[in-house]
Amino acid sequence: MITAYCSNCKSVEIRDLSHAAKFPDDVVWIDLLEPTREEELYVEKIVGIEVPTRDDLKDIEPSARLYTENDAVYMTASLVWKAETEAPTLTDVAFILVGNRLITIRYAHPKSFALFIAALHRVPEEWRSGAALLAKLLETIADRTAEILELSVARIDILSTHVFGDRARKVRKPSNYLEVKLRDIAGHHRLVSKVRDSLASLARLMTFFYTIPAVQKDQATKELSRTVSRDIQSLTEHASYIAGNITFLLDASLGLINIEQNSIIKIFSIASVVFLPPTLVASIYGMNFEFMPELHWVAGYPSSLGLMVMSAIIPFFFFRWKGWL
Incomplete structure (x- = not known):
């Protein structure tokens, strides 16, 4: 035009x-x-x-x-x-x-x-x-x-x-x-x-x-x-x-x-560390050897559960005290 x-x-x-x-x-x-x-x-x-x-x-x-x-x-x-x-x-x-x-x-x-x-x-x-x-x-x-x-x-x-x-x-x-x-x-x-x-x-x-x-x-x-x-x-x-x-x-x-990606990875890392001690306890008492003193212990089951909970709580509060959470 x-x-x-x-x-x-x-x-x-x-x-x-x-x-x-x-x-x-x-x-x-x-x-x-x-x-x-x-x-x-x-x-x-x-x-x-x-x-x-x-x-x-x-x-x-x-x-x-x-x-x-x-x-x-x-x-x-x-x-x-x-x-x-x-x-x-x-x-x-x-x-x-x-x-x-x-x-x-x-x-x-x-x-x-x-x-x-x-x-x-x-x-x-x-x-x-x-x-x-x-x-x-x-x-x-x-x-x-x-x-x-x-x-x-x-x-x-x-x-x-x-x-x-x-x-x-x-x-x-x-x-x-x-x-x-x-x-x-x-x-x-x-x-x-x-x-x-x-x-x-x-x-x-x-x-x-x-x-x-x-x-x-x-x-x-x-x-x-x-x-x-x-x-x-x-x-x-x-x-x-x-x-x-x-x-x-x-x-x-x-x-x-x-x-944000590092925060997500940090959460997974801390979660794995927190649940590692309970897993260790469960693994020990899950081996089922014939001669284990705790197998015939009446309070063995609740004691192992309490030990697993304590082993998870202690690292959690330690991380909180360090400011990692």
């Missing part, structure tokens, strides 16, 4: 590709959402540049993501998509500056684009140029990334409360409770990892974007791009801090699982 946005913020959805009519002169942003090959060829013919395909966007080499060709500036960044779901992923988005126009090519629906389109009418008229709109769009992407990190921090705090708080209150939980929490921790780690990868690609893009002539000529766009670069750097450091907290939570959860 091709959507063209004019300088007055009105959008025009291009549906008829039967003839190659040029875009209106006041079009400043052309958004290609999951374009077909026919739509790509249509834009190439109208604008006069080569449009990257879906396979081109997957290249990870910086030289294939950030370059200038025939007076057109090509930039590709990885954005976080489906951050609110259990399977967040990265989607590659291409940004092309040609003349006074911005062209975006995407095969997903990052929320940052929806937020930017919804607020497009609030962009001042002096910002409605290709480079200025891209700077504003990148600012919205950075803000959305910050929102994702804030959401992740809130969820990790709740998870930490579940892991440590319930244990402090001695709330009974299912035997696999911590194992379930480990899967939740892995999900948060995946999200933060995707955010860090996205921020790394955005940092490279901003470094390249800051040097292009269209940005250097516009002081306001230049200042905004510098601000966005600082925001991305701060978000990268914050993401690293969150990743460290997740690592701590993971190690702590594994430690708690080991403690």
Whole structure:
């Protein structure tokens, strides 16, 4: 789908590709959402540049993501998509500056684009140029990334409360409770990892974007791009801090699982030691030799039972005195 946005913020959805009519002169942003090959060829013919395909966007080499060709500036960044779901992923988005126009090519629906389109009418008229709109769009992407990190921090705090708080209150939980929490921790780690990868690609893009002539000529766009670069750097450091907290939570959860397993093993070990002396007594008097003094003793049976009970009680209280129970 091709959507063209004019300088007055009105959008025009291009549906008829039967003839190659040029875009209106006041079009400043052309958004290609999951374009077909026919739509790509249509834009190439109208604008006069080569449009990257879906396979081109997957290249990870910086030289294939950030370059200038025939007076057109090509930039590709990885954005976080489906951050609110259990399977967040990265989607590659291409940004092309040609003349006074911005062209975006995407095969997903990052929320940052929806937020930017919804607020497009609030962009001042002096910002409605290709480079200025891209700077504003990148600012919205950075803000959305910050929102994702804030959401992740809130969820990790709740998870930490579940892991440590319930244990402090001695709330009974299912035997696999911590194992379930480990899967939740892995999900948060995946999200933060995707955010860090996205921020790394955005940092490279901003470094390249800051040097292009269209940005250097516009002081306001230049200042905004510098601000966005600082925001991305701060978000990268914050993401690293969150990743460290997740690592701590993971190690702590594994430690708690080991403690619970050791407690179970300790109970069985103590039980075996407690019942070992009675077993020894029973074994001695179960040998049934012909000449055993206690075989004809009237009080032999109750005495052996009492000896077995005493041999079990004494180790039990000894372990309690030592604090092993």
